[in-house]
Amino acid sequence: MPSLKDLRNRIASVKATQKITKAMQMVAAAKLRRAQEAAEAARPYSERMGAVLANITQAVGGGGDAPALMTGTGKDDVHLLVVCTAERGLCGGFNSQIARLARDHIRKLLSAGKQVKIICVGKKGYDILRRDYASLILDRVDLREVRTLSFVNADAIAKKVIGLFNDGQFDVCTLFYSNFKSVISQIPTAQQIIPAAAVEASGEAANGAAVYEYEPEPGEILSDLIPRNIAVQIFRALLENAAGEMGAKMSAMDSATRNAGDMINRLSITYNRQRQAQITKELIEIISGAEAL
Amino acid sequence: MAKAFKFELVSPERLLVSEEVESVVIPGAEGEMTVMAEHAPVMTTIKPGVVTVKPASGNTQRFVVFGGFADILPSGCTLLAESAVAVEDIDRAEIARRIQEAREDIADAKDDASRTKAEQFLHQLTTLEGAILPA
Secondary structure, three states: OOHHHHHHHHHHHHHHHHHHHHHHHHHHHHHHHHHHHHHHHHHHHHHHHHHHHHHHHHHOOOOOOOHHHOOOOOOEEEEEEEOOOOOOOOOOOOOHHHHHHHHHHHHHHHOOOOOOEEEEEHHHHHHHHHHHHHEEEEEOOOOOOHHHOOOHHHHHHHHHHHHHHHOOOOOEEEEEEEEEEEEOOOEEEEEEEOOOOOOOOOOHHHHOOOOEEEOOHHHHHHEEEEEEEHHHHHHHHHHHHHHHHHHHHHHHHHHHHHHHHHHHHHHHHHHHHHHHHHHHHHHHHHHHHHHHH | OOOOOEEEOOOOOEEEEEEEEEEEEEOOOOOOEEOOOOOOOEEEEEOOOOEEEEEOOOOEEEEOOOEEEEEEEHHHHHEEEOOEEEHHOOOHHHHHHHHHHHHHHHHHHHOOOHHHHHHHHHHHHHHHHHHHHOO
């Protein structure tokens, strides 16, 4: 049975923890709003990019001059996985969900006899995947120093990926990230970026398929557009991740704060009971002492 | 008064301009072009340069862009810029940094094709620097 002093200390420490988790929750809420705004602001670009891409692929018509980034190498032997996770923990199952999806994918590929290479974006995914697949990890990108994600960060990753592709290091590239659906729900997603999955011609693109003039040649534009599209996809993934991380952190910290509150209540009850017991005991001692006289 | 059309300038980070404009000057890869309403459909890459936007109402705005695409339709024009900044907000150090990077790219270039490309890029950047610095 812990003494009264122990209980008092315990309550104080849980209270301190509760204060911290509460503060973290509020910080996450503020950051979430900003991350969500950033994700929303980036949306027009990727939408337009998709429309332009659909238009131009129609024009080129998947002919012989389509760049390799789009058609692939024709093989399917070496897979590159770009796993995007958060830099920090304390956000519930956010990182492990992405890592689990990636791990399932790796296992499937390996058992199918494919070769797998991994690039980790974010420290947490690296820490998790390192345990099982350290030898497969090519590289890791550290974004811890980055305060606000900008396109430059995504572009650097894209350049790395495209460089590897041009060296013939892999055939298929898949991006792993968490799709931000709402504050309480983030869905880990795998998206193939090389070769680019066929862009669906949306209604807008279809009616815009008037006879375009191209300056320079369509093939040339396309070979410029595709790498940029990859960068845009990665950028979008990073932004979705940032929003998702904050959402997950917010709900994790919310439940931590609630748990701490429950714990304080339970401890307070024990504390009060024990205090009462001690008072009663002392009274009994005094009264029985007086009776004995 | 020229007919107005819809112009949008988007960078990956955000939507910078979305309004009715009279004309837009775009630094196309094969020369500057002025886009007005009812322009024939054109798709072009753009080089680093200054985009001049003349809205249907209000003052002319100028933006510095570093590469990207323009998608021109009779009904409107969309400019996807890799990065875009209003000329008033441009940071000279930023351009200097890009020029420095371009120089390094030239030094690192492995073959002639990529060196030519890097040199071209550097040239565009220095032209751009010359165009906006006195302003």
